[in-house]
Amino acid sequence: MRPKKPKKQPQDQLFQVRLDVVCDPSNPLVKLADRINWDGLDEHFSSLYASAGRPATATRMLIGLTLLQSLYGLSEDDVVNRWSENPYWQYLCGETFFQYQRPIVRSGLSKWRKRIKDKGMEALLQQTLAVGLASGAVKDTSLKRVSVDTTVQPKAVAHPTDAKLLNRSRERLVRLAKKQGIVLRQSYQRKGPQAVLKAGRYAHARQMKRMAKEVKRLKTYLGRVIRDIERKAETTPKSLKTELALASRLLAQQRHDTNKLYSLHEPHVACISKGKAHKKYEFGNKISLCVTNKEGFIVGAQGLEGNPYDGHTLKGALDQVTDLTGIRPERCYVDRGYRGHGVTETQVFLSGQKRNVTPTIKKELKRRSAIEAVIGHQKTEGRLGWNRLRGVLGDKINALMAAIGYNLKLILRALSFLLQILKELVAGITGNLNQLTKETIASA
Structure with a gap:
């Protein structure tokens, strides 16, 4: 109600x-x-x-x-x-x-x-966009000039390794089997953690053949538990069936496969390459952000499933901006990762472009890199640095909450600035009146 x-x-x-x-x-x-x-x-x-x-x-x-x-x-x-x-x-x-x-x-x-x-x-x-327009944090003319970029939203999952994933899957299956009253021939409750510990130590010592032997042993443990459950389970509930499917997928995947399983409680997590020395890979999903080119006010945020190509996400980002603002952006500035975007309703300018670039467009194209600072602030001070919301819906909601929080900060700063100007104006008027009053009294 x-x-x-x-x-x-x-x-x-x-x-x-x-x-x-x-x-x-x-x-x-x-x-x-x-x-x-x-x-x-x-x-x-x-x-x-x-x-x-x-x-x-x-x-x-x-x-x-x-x-x-x-x-x-x-x-x-x-x-x-x-x-x-x-x-x-x-x-x-x-x-x-x-x-x-x-x-x-x-x-x-x-x-x-x-x-x-x-x-x-x-x-x-x-x-927040309506309040930003009313408070002066963003101008309505700025909605026609936007910058778009994508970034990775890391998920709250442990760093995936084969040994930990295999042992974790076995533990989850054993726990579900116990709830269903299935008596397993062997649960490997003692040998499983020992194999994980040995695999980690061998990897640290760069003894890869010994580590691979322990990983193979963990696969054997998991396969035995899967087959034991399938033999003894008379009726398979949905939770157990889902866990068996994840365990079978984990056993079947190879090193260079695509769409690998990196987390059991978040199976949709993707491995996204960053190409940076301090952080080569991140595990999560990609998001698309659209900000005004002048103020850096966020007018669109989308949580994307997996790791799509940047150029394929541009049309959806501009459509979302049109739905939220009621105005179709006339110019959009992106980096070179958006080649082959296929957008025709809006003029799209790539970073470093030389053709059809006027002095105004050149100035706005230089402002495109300001979106990187917006992303950095959201990751260090907002919610983009570590997504704790569950599922694909949680990925989308967390990206929007980060955008809402950033816009609110800009709005509060604009309101504080207007208040400061008003106080200075009142103080100046009061001082002038006091001075005029003193001069009037002195002349009288």
Whole structure:
């Protein structure tokens, strides 16, 4: 059931403090809360609720917590536990009086993300764009000049090695078989970890033949467990069937195969080559970012499954920008990895291009590299450095949350800058009036 709408003017309470009295009206978070179209977002998400049942948590509360989590790069536990300590956070989430208890349980945010999916997150990104235009953080003319680039979003998985994956798959199968009441001939609970330890030591000592022997032994253990389960399982539930399929895929894959299995709990993770000395490979997925060429404001973010070619992702990135902004970009600036993009509706300029480049386009083409700084800030200060959300949907949502958090930082900085200018202007006017008053008194 949809959340109940709060009262427009709630009655004052004797022993509770109103947040509009405690909070500074000039605080950027207060100004941000007053500029967001909460009623429009509530109507946008109204179709996600059933017509009957217990009223759900207020939409503004869940959206506010999501914005705070994106802005400060916090986990669900941190944002829920720290909410009761900060009156400005409570004001952003729509509270009238200061609250001393946690607003929701931690799992409420993850369930909310699964409910709204990536399209709901795109609506929040679109709202940050509207607030950015209203606050002056980005100009509407800048939406026609964009820069697009891709980067890797590392997943929260352990570094994959054959020995660890084989032993981990055996352990998961043994645990599931025990739940189903299947008595195995041998579980290798003692010999499996010993083989993993030996393989790691041999690899460290560069004794590759001995290491390969231990890896082969682990494959033997896993194969015996798989065949034992298949013989004794009368009915195979879905969880056990999925785990058996992953184990068989792990046994069959070879060194130079494509679409290899690198993680058992995240089977879609891909190995993406970085080509850099300090980090040759990363395990995760590729994302596409689109920013305005002038301000670096993010107007599009897509989590892509696997490791697609950059040129094949450009059309989808520009289509997303058109849907969110309502304006089709006229010029797009990309690096040389986008050769063969096939986009015709928008002028696309590659880095280092010489033909058909006017002085204005040349200047904007130099600004293309500013998107690298945007990506770097999101990886070091935002959520792109380590994706902890599960599944393909988690990859898409985490990329959008990182974009939302970065845009909110630009908006808060613009609001703080406007406030500083206003204070200096008021101080200057007050000083001039005082000086004029003194001169008038002296002349009299």
